[in-house]
Amino acid sequence: MKKLISVTALTLAALIVFGVTAFAEPGFAYKPEVLEEFAPKWSAISADETVISLTPGAQIGEIRFAWLSGEKDTEVSFRISANEDMTSYKEITVETSDAISDYKSNKVTVTGLEEGKSYYYSYTENGVWSEPAKFTVQPDDEFTVLYVSDAQIGRSGEETLEEILIRDTCGWHYTVDKMLGKYPDAAFAISGGDQFQSPDSITQMRAYLSPEQLRSLPVANTIGNHDDGATLYGDIFNNPNEVRELFADEAGTGYYYTYGDTLFITVNSNNTFLFDTARVLREAVKAHPDTKWRVVTMHHNPYSASLADGEYSEERVLFSALYDCYDIDLVLSGHDHLYSRTEVMYGGKKAEGEGTVYVQSSSASGSNYDPLPEETASFIVSAFDVRVPTYTAFTFTDDAIIGTTYRTDTDEIIDSFEIADNTSNSSANIFTMVISIFRTLFSMI
Ligand SMILES: [Fe+2]
Structure with missing residues (x-):
């Protein structure tokens, strides 16, 4: 052998x-x-408590989100809308669990999204709503x-x-x-x-x-x-x-x-x-x-x-x-x-x-x-x-x-x-x- x-x-x-x-x-x-231009952004990146991840859902029409929040950030919310100004939004239930280093892990699963359509989402960190961000469900x-x-x-x-x-x-x-x-x-x-x-x-x-x-x-x-x-x-x-x-x-x-x-x-x-x-x-x-x-x-x-x-x-x-x-x-x-x-x-x-x-x-x-x-x-x-x-x-x-x-x-x-x-x-x-x-x-x- x-x-x-x-x-x-x-x-x-x-x-x-x-x-x-x-x-x-x-x-x-x-x-x-490129590094010279990038370096000044580092302090904001390393201190950004609001960072969120998007993950493909179980199938097309589903997108999943996760972000961390501090122990005292007890009321966490997530909204999705077809409009940039977040009008006619839908509130999605946030599943929260204990996470690393006394953080909380917040997870959201959005279903029923239409193929080819764009959506906006916003979520809270320390009670502050994030700027709406856009994603598109690609065909x-x-x-x-x-x-x-x-x-x-x-x-x-x-x-x-x-x-x-x-x-x-x-x-x-x-x-x-x-x-x-x-x-x-x-x-x-x-x-x-x-x-x-x-x-x-x-x-x-x-x-x-x-x-x-x-x-x-x-x-x-x-x-x-x-x-x-x-x-x-x-x-x-x-x-x-x-x-x-x-x-x-x-x-x-x-x-x-x-x-x-x-x-x-x-x-x-x-x-x-x-x-x-x-x-x-x-x-x-x-x-x-x-x-x-x-x-x-x-x-x-x-x-x-x-x-x-x-x-x-x-x-x-x-x-x-x-x-x-x-x-x-x-x-x-x-x-x-x-x-x-x-x-x-x-x-x-x-x-x-x-x-x-x-x-x-x-x-x-x-x-x-x-x-x-x-x-x-x-x-x-x-x-x-x-x-x-x-x-x-x-x-x-x-x-x-x-x-x-x-x-x-x-x-x-x-x-x-x-x-x-x-x-x-x-x-x-x-x-x-x-x-x-x-x-x-x-x-x-
Ligand atoms: Fe590696």
């Missing part, structure tokens, strides 16, 4: 070869004057989703230093500006995890949510390894259809939602107990058995480009056995802070028929990058480890998922591809899952 090498071991080896600074040194896409017959990962505010150096937080946040704002400048009508965005460096940092969370565009754009966030160990992720993101897991993080669990003819499933890959992931997949597919496309997001990439041929992070590769069973078309990941795309994969190797494409995003802020191995694995079709943030736009059509990946410094396309509907939407049972796991294990021999 070929030697199985874990990601941890590989990272340690790479640290010895490349030195710590190769990992710690950031690479931002913006010119120095779902053909729609675009923006994919980013590892903004990881605070990663580029000593995370308590203001200068570090300012430049990471500036890099994140720069990417958000670029992708929404190019795709202003995106239906929503997906973040592949590690939204901020410390799982309990209110300041880093505020920085991540600070781009003005995020008042209007729902983002489906994923639990990364840097989100584990505190409740803040679950306090500030109001995810739909959360699935109970036996070994859930404090941060939360996997969840799912649909948009148009696509089922999106978000897996908590910190939890490597496969039964839990199988449960998330089973519940999602049982609720929506017939969608044309099935897309999974998980923070760790089963087919990480950081690994060469013959090297495996076995517990992560086994996740892919479940994706084989459930006919997942596309898996989105992050964690390695470099962009990559695989062949169509099945059974632990390049598929001969149906299979799944794995796309991994680089750092969305530029706060940190990992290198590629000397020889890229044979299952990697496209890889980009230049120290520049990337994002990928996925357009979902009847015939294909069209992916276009950009580097943010030059707006140049670094990868473009189409994923055909090459899966048959089956549902798995315990026997097919066990067979699939053994098939994948044997592919590593």
